[in-house]
Amino acid sequence: MVKEIESEIDWSEPLENVLPDFSKSGPLDVYRKQCSFNWREMASTLDDEEAIRIKNGLWKKMEQDPLFAHSPVDLSLEEHRISTLKKVFRFQDAVATLERGGETLSRPYSPRGRTVKNVEIATALGQYDWSVCLRRGILLGFFPNAVRGLGTEKHRKYINAAEKLQLTGCIAMTEISHGTNTKAFRTRATFDTRKQKFILHTPDFEAAKCWSANLGKTANYAYILAQLYTPDGECHGLHGFVVPIRDKQMNPLPGVTIGDMGAKIGLNGLDNGFMMFDNYELDIEGLLDKTGTVTPEGTYISPIKDTKKRFSASLGVLSGPRFGIVGLVVANASIAISIAIRYSAVRRQFGPDGSPELPVIEYQMQQCRLFPLLAGCYVFKCFSRYLFDTLFEFILSQFNPDISAEERAVMGAELHGISAAAKPVAGWLARDTVQESREACGGHGYLKAAGIGRLRDDGDSFLTFEGDNNVLLQQASNWLLNVWVNTKREEMATSSPFGAIKFLKNADARLKKKFVFKSREPREDFLQPGAILKAYKWLVCYLLKSTSEKFQGIQASGEDNFTAKNDSQFYHARTLSIVFVENYALDVFWHKFANNEDISWNIRLVLKKLMLIYGLSCLERHAGILYAGGYFSGPKPGRYIRENIIQLCKELKAEAISLVDALAPTDFILNSCLGASDGQVYKHLENAMKQTPGCFEKSKDWVDISKSLYSKL
Amino acid sequence: MVKEIESEIDWSEPLENVLPDFSKSGPLDVYRKQCSFNWREMASTLDDEEAIRIKNGLWKKMEQDPLFAHSPVDLSLEEHRISTLKKVFRFQDAVATLERGGETLSRPYSPRGRTVKNVEIATALGQYDWSVCLRRGILLGFFPNAVRGLGTEKHRKYINAAEKLQLTGCIAMTEISHGTNTKAFRTRATFDTRKQKFILHTPDFEAAKCWSANLGKTANYAYILAQLYTPDGECHGLHGFVVPIRDKQMNPLPGVTIGDMGAKIGLNGLDNGFMMFDNYELDIEGLLDKTGTVTPEGTYISPIKDTKKRFSASLGVLSGPRFGIVGLVVANASIAISIAIRYSAVRRQFGPDGSPELPVIEYQMQQCRLFPLLAGCYVFKCFSRYLFDTLFEFILSQFNPDISAEERAVMGAELHGISAAAKPVAGWLARDTVQESREACGGHGYLKAAGIGRLRDDGDSFLTFEGDNNVLLQQASNWLLNVWVNTKREEMATSSPFGAIKFLKNADARLKKKFVFKSREPREDFLQPGAILKAYKWLVCYLLKSTSEKFQGIQASGEDNFTAKNDSQFYHARTLSIVFVENYALDVFWHKFANNEDISWNIRLVLKKLMLIYGLSCLERHAGILYAGGYFSGPKPGRYIRENIIQLCKELKAEAISLVDALAPTDFILNSCLGASDGQVYKHLENAMKQTPGCFEKSKDWVDISKSLYSKL
Ligand SMILES: Cc1cc2nc3c(=O)[nH]c(=O)nc-3n(C[C@H](O)[C@H](O)[C@H](O)COP(=O)(O)OP(=O)(O)OC[C@H]3O[C@@H](n4cnc5c(N)ncnc54)[C@H](O)[C@@H]3O)c2cc1C
Ligand SMILES: Cc1cc2nc3c(=O)[nH]c(=O)nc-3n(C[C@H](O)[C@H](O)[C@H](O)COP(=O)(O)OP(=O)(O)OC[C@H]3O[C@@H](n4cnc5c(N)ncnc54)[C@H](O)[C@@H]3O)c2cc1C
Known part of the structure; x- marks a missing residue:
């Protein structure tokens, strides 16, 4: 799937080439002539020049790439999703190429520059198709950021893998009966001292995780929020966990049930899913333990005393x-x-x-x-x-x-x-x-x-x-x-x-x-x-x-x-x-x-x-x-x-x-x-x-139906 | 396709059976108990009792009929349209049955009652699917009414056939470059004295008729508005014509090009189409001549002198x-x-x-x-x-x-x-x-x-x-x-x-x-x-x-x-x-x-x-x-x-x-x-x-793609 993308951004190209002039002969020209300013100057007021180069560079690449050709017919749900995912991955190359282009010209990104770039890429991609933008955003942004936010050194490997797309993650916070009121999530993670594992469990369908983007078909890891219970039965509030959910064959792991939520009003390139745990055993390392952890003996310890504050800290990152x-x-x-x-x-x-x-x-x-x-x-x-x-x-x-x-x-x-x-x-x-x-x-x-x-x-x-x-x-x-x-x-x-x-x-x-x-x-x-x-x-x-x-x-x-x-x-x-x-x-x-x-x-x-x-x-x-x-x-x-x-x-x-x-x-x-x-x-x-498939074709079914109807006039 | 629909409305059935009580045990019950009035009485304030019986009768029939079962997956454009059309025709039976039900109980409809009934049916049907409602409305309402409005005795046969669905009509007024400004339509109907025919002609694509509902795949007749020209080159303003456009095999007649407009934001069960005439010859009887006609010698005569008024008359009906x-x-x-x-x-x-x-x-x-x-x-x-x-x-x-x-x-x-x-x-x-x-x-x-x-x-x-x-x-x-x-x-x-x-x-x-x-x-x-x-x-x-x-x-x-x-x-x-x-x-x-x-x-x-x-x-x-x-x-x-x-x-x-x-x-x-x-x-x-097809299935394509990606964690 991954093809080489040849053309690279030339950072020294004059802005006039990046934003070429518009046709001078069309019906819009009369209005273009009336205006009091230079549109290109306005464009560079709205965006950094760097941003303009990045987004226009990407758009050009997409236009040249058959994978991004606009489909003349509606895709099925499955097709739409796979095509979206392929674009996310293809895009990865385009970004790499861009960066190489940048580096050739010795343009090492500042941390701010790197973030600007990511925002620009997300926007540029979203204007093409919001499903592509969001899927990519979750894989490369939300998921690793969430792990970074609550995790510690031992979780770095998840972040690294996610950022190289060697791991596909999703964020599973929302439950069927609770979205806004996060505090009331009911998924449980109970520590089992004998097994030295967390037992993840979904008490009923209403507590199933849902709406999680990329979960329906794609993710093999999930960032989940669950109520942490110690063996003494005490609840220590919501904690984040990084949880392997599918094997390499994309089958849900034992103890995990995953379903796709089906068609939505929009964003159908995105596979929102739901998930239930049936006494699923999670390694102790799965707990993102920046705000609290459990000792092998099952005692809860936290640097933050106040549970309310602990909770805020766990949401702040988002x-x-x-x-x-x-x-x-x-x-x-x-x-x-x-x-x-x-x-x-x-x-x-x-x-x-x-x-x-x-x-x-x-x-x-x-x-x-x-x-x-x-x-x-x-x-x-x-x-x-x-x-x-x-x-x-x-x-x-x-x-x-x-x-x-x-x-x-x-x-x-x-x-x-x-x-x-x-x-x-x-x-x-x-x-x-x-x-x-x-x-x-x-x-x-x-x-x-x-x-x-x-x-x-x-x-x-x-x-x-x-x-x-x-x-x-x-x-x-x-x-x-x-x-x-x-x-x-x-x-x-x-x-x-x-x-x-x-x-x-x-x-x-x-x-x-x-x-x-x-x-x-x-x-x-x-x-x-x-x-x-x-x-x-x-x-x-x-x-x-x-x-x-x-x-x-x-x-x-x-x-x-x-x-x-x-x-x-x-x-x-x-x-x-x-x-x-x-x-x-x-x-x-x-x-x-x-x-x-x-x-x-x-x-x-x-x-x-x-x-x-x-x-x-x-x-x-x-x-x-x-x-x-x-x-x-x-x-x-x-x-x-x-x-x-x-x-x-x-x-x-x-x-x-x-x-x-x-x-x-x-x-x-x-x-x-x-x-x-x-x-x-x-x-x-x-x-x-005229280019819509079937534009001039007649409907065979209708010919059959109509036969019995028409009277002679 | 046309099946007998057995059950009939029983006009003497108590209203309590037509509008049965709601479940008393569900979570809504607590609110139902708080209210200060009887919901059934409110329902009969909002609608005539007759209307209630009609719409609920139809809804019941639809629910029992597999043709009306809600599809769990999205239909293709073609499938959606055919299924819509089948429903329009099936509905015809349901309506007939209802009327029979009405007549058994000696409930002959007054003109007002008949209209109420039609409005109720349209609404009841629309609440199920607006495409069904609109297609039916055009076939049985708009088209015959338009012909009735501007036609004379000789056009009654079209009305009769349309109302029996032996003719499928569409209304083609809008053109590509003119919709609201109807006066500026550019389709021409020039009378040819030698042939004793109107020559319908579309000067260019911008004058093509478009948006006409039922035209894309279905209609064999169109009501069109065109500028009437006499052989002397004079334009007498917009006139209505009833025009055969397709043969029994649903092929456009010679001189007619018809296309389907393709996917829309909604109403995809409806086949909006566009149409161009290339010196198409229309029998003289095609002119709807209530407001004006042409003699065999090519002279225009009209009971209404003022062209403006003539124009208003031609739009009033709509x-x-x-x-x-x-x-x-x-x-x-x-x-x-x-x-x-x-x-x-x-x-x-x-x-x-x-x-x-x-x-x-x-x-x-x-x-x-x-x-x-x-x-x-x-x-x-x-x-x-x-x-x-x-x-x-x-x-x-x-x-x-x-x-x-x-x-x-x-x-x-x-x-x-x-x-x-x-x-x-x-x-x-x-x-x-x-x-x-x-x-x-x-x-x-x-x-x-x-x-x-x-x-x-x-x-x-x-x-x-x-x-x-x-x-x-x-x-x-x-x-x-x-x-x-x-x-x-x-x-x-x-x-x-x-x-x-x-x-x-x-x-x-x-x-x-x-x-x-x-x-x-x-x-x-x-x-x-x-x-x-x-x-x-x-x-x-x-x-x-x-x-x-x-x-x-x-x-x-x-x-x-x-x-x-x-x-x-x-x-x-x-x-x-x-x-x-x-x-x-x-x-x-x-x-x-x-x-x-x-x-x-x-x-x-x-x-x-x-x-x-x-x-x-x-x-x-x-x-x-x-x-x-x-x-x-x-x-x-x-x-x-x-x-x-x-x-x-x-x-x-x-x-x-x-x-x-x-x-x-x-x-x-x-x-x-x-x-x-x-x-x-x-x-x-x-x-x-869970009932969405493929809910628990994995995506084969994704399994293939993912293989090359995953690192060992
Ligand atoms: C396309 C999509 C993608 C998503 N992706 C993810 C994802 O990847 N991971 C994830 O975990 N979640 C995801 N979600 C879930 C999303 O975060 C929640 O749907 C959102 O937070 C809203 O919560 P809710 O659905 O529970 O709304 P509710 O809280 O149930 O809202 C229902 C109504 O009640 C009102 N309401 C609620 N509380 C109050 C109050 N106190 N006072 C007054 N009115 C109130 C709301 O305004 C609203 O009108 C996604 C959702 C969508 C649609
Ligand atoms: C689903 C669907 C079904 C249809 N079915 C049929 C059919 O069966 N037969 C048929 O003949 N047509 C049909 N039409 C066409 C429909 O009647 C026209 O689209 C409608 O009349 C609007 O005209 P328009 O598209 O030319 O809009 P325009 O007039 O081009 O409007 C464009 C914009 O200009 C504005 N505007 C226009 N004039 C003025 C003014 N004087 N002052 C200020 N603002 C103005 C409007 O408000 C609008 O914002 C259908 C359309 C749709 C969407």
């Missing part, structure tokens, strides 16, 4: 990927919005009497439906790059002796709060972008060949895994409320290591502010990023205050903590987490990108417009709160926000195609008859339909 | 189905919400310390995510029944000599405006309901066996066909604005035959009103349906006024009508159409159902709660406008609306399962391992997974 998901969902949405905007610039429908029909992108409706979503993709794409840097800073901090454990804990808490809010908000932005893009393409958007269906079906899963979106928002608001009611709020805000809550320092003063018009032309007040960010900071403070009051009110009425938390969610804590992260994303986008003097002026002008469009559209949705809370009054704020959105979208029309050019993957990856960069929609549509 | 779609999308959403709510009552996750975990339906978050959507389904289900009656009244009016043509025109315009707003708003409600239901089921909701994926994929198409949702909203607002600026507005409002715009009579007075609290407990003011309806009427008037001012402002600045229309859409005309129909639906739901004294008190109490929940949730979304326009001021209105929604949802928890029981189809039709009425989620989940 919270990083949420940041990754922000980038992945934006990459998914970027494809959809690129298809919809390019198609809208080509598709003509209606026009003024006697004139040629207009491309539908000329209509206010189409602009205002699509451009705020495009702006959202830009904001969250840049935000996800920034998040990645914060994460990296955090990871490096552990090697920095100047940073105390306490400081690290504060950093960790802030990152956790940010990621718990960013993943859902980005996920829903992506969901809505994909759906609106589908609808914006009218009937032809419903064709499979339009390429939007797969984005919806696969992308949907991101709303649920790595933490259900709605539950994550609760975690984010818990953190925010903790800060809010803490007597050291001012101090915490000041030290906010990533700056997400610095503005809480003068929250009381902020809450007293009202929006006042300052410019002579009042509409223009809402064209100031500062005004939007101020309104947002008021919003966050207002919701913190009202949520916290709500919570205390319920407590005061005699309810317990659990009830008070649950009963202050909707319209309170939930909205709080959403506005918190919208504010932070806008803040980052403005300060680090749109207002960053390292970026050229004309690029920044467009980024500013995007910031305004996304910011105002979000504020518009929160107008009810801004009014009810007294920050806004009178008809003007609502009216000017709306008028500005409409006006800005109108102005963005000239930029939209180039913005999409800078965001979209290559045509091969985009894989849409409506969204190709040459704008030849009808030619591609014709090819797509 | 606007009825939009009302039908309101019912269909609600039926689709009802399945999703039933699955999500039942699952939420069984799925336990977290709980207060030391107590058993709580079903997630106990959480405010889950309640407030799902119940407003459930309420929306109830409101729109009842609304669609009412719409059906208005449509029927309109149809009957043509036989009523007391109703003048002018009066009919007013009725027609109002119905068109209502349907153009109702179809999109119901469609998006359904879309959001399906999506939220998917997310509310967490990971297991992502399984195909959960049954929500098909609802999303098939249901998505409703947003586009029978008029793109966004374009339809423009048509609705055009009508409303016409009424608004008309000097006879008062008169028009007074005569509003269906009452949708009666309240415009005193619009000026309404616009001066502000919301004032009246009760001693101000929160309670928002528990009055009257208060919600008043706020809504203010909203509609406010948006009418501001949209109309916006429009006139643009005109005054020198822009033409076309531009002024387009530039007053977003946040104006579009929102106007939405609030208009939300108001009307709530109005109808309140006056004809929740406040209808023919309905028993305890049922009405629950309906009132649903009205409040849906109404307040919608108002909450419009709070920004209500504040900006000055109808609301201060923090209280916003706050009380939100608090009421939360409180009402909490109260509805006790009713939710029974509300769903009254709404959901039978378990066989629901076809979800998460949503079965016995609540045995984990048992069904286990069966679904």
Whole structure:
């Protein structure tokens, strides 16, 4: 299966060759000519040049490789899975080649560079097919990271083997009746002193591990979470284990039952499986013993005394990927919005009497439906790059002796709060972008060949895994409320290591502010990023205050903590987490990108417009709160926000195609008859339909059926 | 293929047998016991008893018939289509049997009864599989109706044959480059006096007919729209033609090229096709000549002088189905919400310390995510029944000599405006309901066996066909604005035959009103349906006024009508159409159902709660406008609306399962391992997974690949 891939990336190739110019003659050219900036410069603002080279290099390789050719017919579940797996392995070569290319040019990766590269590869691969991306991510990332996180020196061999793909791993945490509430997992690992083994056991089907990706058909090792019992019958809470589950012939080992979960809404190249243990005997070394171990005599010993903390430590390692998901969902949405905007610039429908029909992108409706979503993709794409840097800073901090454990804990808490809010908000932005893009393409958007269906079906899963979106928002608001009611709020805000809550320092003063018009032309007040960010900071403070009051009110009425938390969610804590992260994303986008003097002026002008469009559209949705809370009054704020959105979208029309050019993957990856960069929609549509196998064939079955029916007319 | 179906409906069977009680021992029982009403009584409030018998009768027959057994594996495109078609034909028998059953009991259908029956059958069938419903609808409904609408006596034979399924028809209007802008279709029908034939010709691929359902593989006749040309080269606008397109062997006739459009996002049991004519010769009788004809000498004659009107007449016949779609999308959403709510009552996750975990339906978050959507389904289900009656009244009016043509025109315009707003708003409600239901089921909701994926994929198409949702909203607002600026507005409002715009009579007075609290407990003011309806009427008037001012402002600045229309859409005309129909639906739901004294008190109490929940949730979304326009001021209105929604949802928890029981189809039709009425989620989940073919089989391909990989650990 493993073939040599010849071509290698030439790191000295001019960027113009990596990102070649688009066709100058197609129907999109008229819009490309209107734009105020260079799309290639925009592309290199969105991504590091290195990232651009890596992803475009990989895409080129994939395009040349028959294994990656798009199938004209639907594959069966089994075919889809095997083909996905082959791609994961083939990709391994491509990556190796790339690295060699890199090394030839003496480009040894820094730890950060290596991580950037991995993120880029994951994204580039996901834009081709999310099943390939996720399978690879679990084999090479999640599994070894999970073992690294909880394991000790003796487990290094698993990590090494996994990273060379000599071991295929899966993560088996979720059980049939417990996903979100991890603490309640019921799989048991009881230590048997006589055998010197852990006896893994699944009490019933409801405790079966499930949803584990790669488990259904592929994995020979599993990282599992189970409740550790000592022979005295005491439970020491959840612990991680690395467990061999299949032999070389891929038969489940004795005591293990494994099944495939079958067809899903999407991601069908991925084999999610379920698994039950029947008094399965695991070598003692299978326990990942960083946070606790069992002596040969069966006594539990742990460096961490508090079981709660032990539990947190065991889950902490798995919270990083949420940041990754922000980038992945934006990459998914970027494809959809690129298809919809390019198609809208080509598709003509209606026009003024006697004139040629207009491309539908000329209509206010189409602009205002699509451009705020495009702006959202830009904001969250840049935000996800920034998040990645914060994460990296955090990871490096552990090697920095100047940073105390306490400081690290504060950093960790802030990152956790940010990621718990960013993943859902980005996920829903992506969901809505994909759906609106589908609808914006009218009937032809419903064709499979339009390429939007797969984005919806696969992308949907991101709303649920790595933490259900709605539950994550609760975690984010818990953190925010903790800060809010803490007597050291001012101090915490000041030290906010990533700056997400610095503005809480003068929250009381902020809450007293009202929006006042300052410019002579009042509409223009809402064209100031500062005004939007101020309104947002008021919003966050207002919701913190009202949520916290709500919570205390319920407590005061005699309810317990659990009830008070649950009963202050909707319209309170939930909205709080959403506005918190919208504010932070806008803040980052403005300060680090749109207002960053390292970026050229004309690029920044467009980024500013995007910031305004996304910011105002979000504020518009929160107008009810801004009014009810007294920050806004009178008809003007609502009216000017709306008028500005409409006006800005109108102005963005000239930029939209180039913005999409800078965001979209290559045509091969985009894989849409409506969204190709040459704008030849009808030619591609014709090819797509006519090349479908059986397009012109008649249905034999139907000929038979129809014989008995037809009357002579 | 056609088998006898033995069992027949027994019209005298007690309703208790048709809608048998649910299991009393399952996990849903605790909630069933809490509710304040009888679910069977609710079911007969939602549907006529006759409708209940019909749909349950059909569902039972389907369940007994192996042809309708749910396939455990995905069918290929070809298999899916043939199986769908077989079901359409089998269904024909079932319907016949039912009718016989009806007649035995001397239940001759009235015209209304017959239509109710057809609507019920379509819905019942669609809930099983939307492809079956739509294929049947086109064969037996759309096609003959289209011919009836534009044809004359000589075309009756086509209608008769179609209704007996001795002819398989399709509707071919849409072209590759024109869908919404029907006027611009480019297929030509040129009369040739020598041959006494119409020469049908497709100038290029962009003018190919496409998307035509049943065309890909099945149809032997097409209803097409083409531009009629007389030999003198003059174009007389769009006309309908009935055109034989395939011979008995299902080969396209000479001069016709037909292709299948291939895989789609959903509805893959339906064979959408494309078609081109190459100087195809059509007998003169093929012209549907109600609105115009050509003499043998080639002169065009028409009873309607104005080409514009002629065009409208030719499209009018096709606007009825939009009302039908309101019912269909609600039926689709009802399945999703039933699955999500039942699952939420069984799925336990977290709980207060030391107590058993709580079903997630106990959480405010889950309640407030799902119940407003459930309420929306109830409101729109009842609304669609009412719409059906208005449509029927309109149809009957043509036989009523007391109703003048002018009066009919007013009725027609109002119905068109209502349907153009109702179809999109119901469609998006359904879309959001399906999506939220998917997310509310967490990971297991992502399984195909959960049954929500098909609802999303098939249901998505409703947003586009029978008029793109966004374009339809423009048509609705055009009508409303016409009424608004008309000097006879008062008169028009007074005569509003269906009452949708009666309240415009005193619009000026309404616009001066502000919301004032009246009760001693101000929160309670928002528990009055009257208060919600008043706020809504203010909203509609406010948006009418501001949209109309916006429009006139643009005109005054020198822009033409076309531009002024387009530039007053977003946040104006579009929102106007939405609030208009939300108001009307709530109005109808309140006056004809929740406040209808023919309905028993305890049922009405629950309906009132649903009205409040849906109404307040919608108002909450419009709070920004209500504040900006000055109808609301201060923090209280916003706050009380939100608090009421939360409180009402909490109260509805006790009713939710029974509300769903009254709404959901039978378990066989629901076809979800998460949503079965016995609540045995984990048992069904286990069966679904274990019964998937290949669940426990290993992948041979993978065994081969893996051999070369594994190192010894
Ligand atoms: C494609 C896919 C791949 C996956 N891969 C893996 C894998 O490799 N390994 C693995 O271990 N797992 C995997 N999972 C499982 C995934 O992690 C879980 O599905 C996810 O964590 C959600 O948990 P759940 O399904 O138990 O949802 P539930 O917690 O059951 O959620 C159901 C509903 O209840 C709500 N809810 C839950 N708790 C509360 C609360 N306290 N308050 C209010 N509402 C609440 C949720 O919002 C949701 O609406 C995968 C899932 C999918 C879909
Ligand atoms: C499953 C399916 C079945 C179908 N079956 C049939 C059939 O049997 N027979 C048949 O003839 N057709 C059929 N159709 C075609 C269907 O009727 C058209 O797709 C539909 O009318 C939309 O038209 P369109 O595709 O041209 O959209 P377009 O008009 O091209 O819409 C593209 C985008 O432009 C926007 N837009 C268009 N005009 C304006 C404007 N003036 N202002 C602002 N925005 C605008 C739309 O909102 C949309 O976002 C079917 C379609 C589907 C998906």
